[in-house]
Amino acid sequence: MRLPEAFSFSSPLKINCGSRALENLPTELAAFNANAPLILANRDQVGKKRVNTLIDAFKTSGLTLGIYDRLPDQPQPDLMPVLARIYRDGGCDSVVVLGHGSVVDTAKCLNLMVSAGFQGRLDGAGRDVTDPGPLRPLMLVATAGGNGDEVTGFADDGVRRLCSPRLIPTVAFIDPSMMKDHDDRDVVDGALIALVHAVEAFLDDTAGPMCRAYAHTAISLIVKHLPAVLRKTDRKKSLCAAVNGQVAAGCAFFSSTPGLCHLLATRLKEGTDLPLGFLMAILLPHMVAEVGVNQPERVGELMYPMVGADIFAVTAADLKTPRTIALFWEFFDALNAELSVQIPSAIGDTDLTGEQIERAQSRLASDPSDDLVARILEGARRGVSAIDN
Structure with missing residues (x-):
């Protein structure tokens, strides 16, 4: 195996996989002193049953939940201030996103907005190259239909392509109960x-x-x-x-x-x-x-x-x-x-x-x-x- 003269690799993502993976959600949040997550989802994408299953994972946790399960199929910049207001008015301190694709992009962008704002410097490709500093916990509950972009530091906010290792989710949960029978x-x-x-x-x-x-x-x-x-x-x-x-x-x-x-x-x-x-x-x-x-x-x-x-x-x-x-x-x-x-x-x-x-x-x-x-x-x-x- 050839070793490059110089390379950089970082994978801060933690993975919880298995038939009871969702039960670890409250524990993972507690590790970051987070007790009021905002749950984001597109109910049409994942189905009401899976949204309810995710909520049930917090049944005995004593955590306060915020829920917005009407995210659109594509990122909508006008929605971000609305979600940020829901997050702040609800006293939320973390984000849990269920799904794949643009739903996860929206969660990443929201986490960036409520943690550090959108002020930053863009490179020639329109990507934010300013380190926003540590963000709040972002938990990804993965579903079938994604392509891996969900766990990268890339995110599309509907206007530009953001890029920062800080956008990578904190923990990914892969649970069979979330594997909807997609097309x-x-x-x-x-x-x-x-x-x-x-x-x-x-x-x-x-x-x-x-x-x-x-x-x-x-x-x-x-x-x-x-x-x-x-x-x-x-x-x-x-x-x-x-x-x-x-x-x-x-x-x-x-x-x-x-x-x-x-x-x-x-x-x-x-x-x-x-x-x-x-x-x-x-x-x-x-x-x-x-x-x-x-x-x-x-x-x-x-x-x-x-x-x-x-x-x-x-x-x-x-x-x-x-x-x-x-x-x-x-x-x-x-x-x-x-x-x-x-x-x-x-x-x-x-x-x-x-x-x-x-x-x-x-x-x-x-x-x-x-x-x-x-x-x-x-x-x-x-x-x-x-x-x-």
Whole structure:
């Protein structure tokens, strides 16, 4: 394992996972002398039953609860002062958020507002680069359908993309009782985003060994358990495992540099209704193949979390890279066997036009890796046949 000359890794997140994980919520809050949490949720997203289950976790705690379970599907800047007023008027001292996606973004932004305000300096990407100092406890009750971004220091307030390690939740709770039976496409979309983030973090030479350890865990959990989720094999348990993988992927993603699959898919998404994770999946095998040309050993190491130590050990060194790429195709085929909306094997199978693809490529034209971008896109246009050749 190569050790970079310099790297930085921080994962302050604590994880409580299991069938009684929610029972630890009052104890975790008490560790920070917090006794009046504000619970945030989108009832339409998670269902009234799960909101009530979360409230029941505090039944014998003696804590005073504030509850707002009507959060919108997208961040709304005008709502933030309202939530801050509810927080302050209710004498709240912490935040508990149930859900994923923009609901968690709203909770992060609210915690920043009530703890430190929004005053700060932005970098060229519009991210806040001023350290706001310690924030109040933020407890995340995770649900299926996320993509790992929930446990990062990123947050979208509806106007800008905030970035600070302080925004990372204090504790994440992964409890089977919170694993609502979400739409399969949404679950797969989030898991694929997390998987690609983990693979790119694993291949990032500057990220360091701790980041790779989180990425290794994420890849293993998602690849092993996501097909079982779709086959409805002990679904809640499988969902918990996949969500654990997404959490690990989020920790790795925040400590690494966003890779080309992430950047390209984000730009391509502007021209299609296809889920972002599906776009990332189209690009992933071709990105891995290109990296494997110059770093076959590094790509070959990706096989380990996908198949385990025994098979990895008996596979010849020169076969590990092509076998790793084949495993990704096999994984996507296994998902497609259960999905009504398929993961396309090539960009040509999507509704993206050649002009839209070229525009996405041109937006990265000033990047030193532009030739690599062109090769990945050309491979993605041709699909699996490009790698066979």
